[in-house]
Amino acid sequence: MMPAKPGKLSSFAIAGADKKWYWAETAIVGNTIIASSKSVAAPLAVRYAWAMNPSQGNLLYNKEGLPASPFRTDNWPLFDPNDPAVRVEKPEKTDEALDAKRNFKDWYRPPMTQ
Numbered sequence: 001m002m003p004a005k006p007g008k009l010s011s012f013a014i015a016g017a018d019k020k021w022y023w024a025e026t027a028i029v030g031n032t033i034i035a036s037s038k039s040v041a042a043p044l045a046v047r048y049a050w051a052m053n054p055s056q057g058n059l060l061y062n063k064e065g066l067p068a069s070p071f072r073t074d075n076w077p078l079f080d081p082n083d084p085a086v087r088v089e090k091p092e093k094t095d096e097a098l099d100a101k102r103n104f105k106d107w108y109r110p111p112m113t114q
Contacts, residue, residue, distance in 0.1 A: 009033070010058045011049040016040045019076055021047070033060070045074035 012024040012035045024035035024046065035046050049059065049070040060068040 008058060009060055011051075011060075013047045013050065014040050014043045015045050015074070016042050017044060019045075045072065045076070047072040047074070 009026040009028070010023075012026045012033070013021045014024045014035050014037050015021045020039075022037040022039040024037050026036075027034045035043070037043070047070075048068065050072055051070075062068070
């Protein structure tokens, strides 16, 4: 394991029992990555490059020069399905609602053709 360039690794986050994520300070010691944060007294989980577009910073590579895949050590839910911020209201299944659905580009997908 090695960083893409000299310096600290980036894109590591850690959390404790409160499940609040903080960017981690990291170091490679032998074949182990040590992640810590002053904001997390007792870390329980770590995530690496856990985003749609990870940092352009100093990412992790193996000795052959291949990048590490994003990973996480927790199995906590990624979101609260009861949070109104993530609720999706689907139209009722009436003819009018189906017509509206067909005309709404994010919901309607044309049939596949050969």
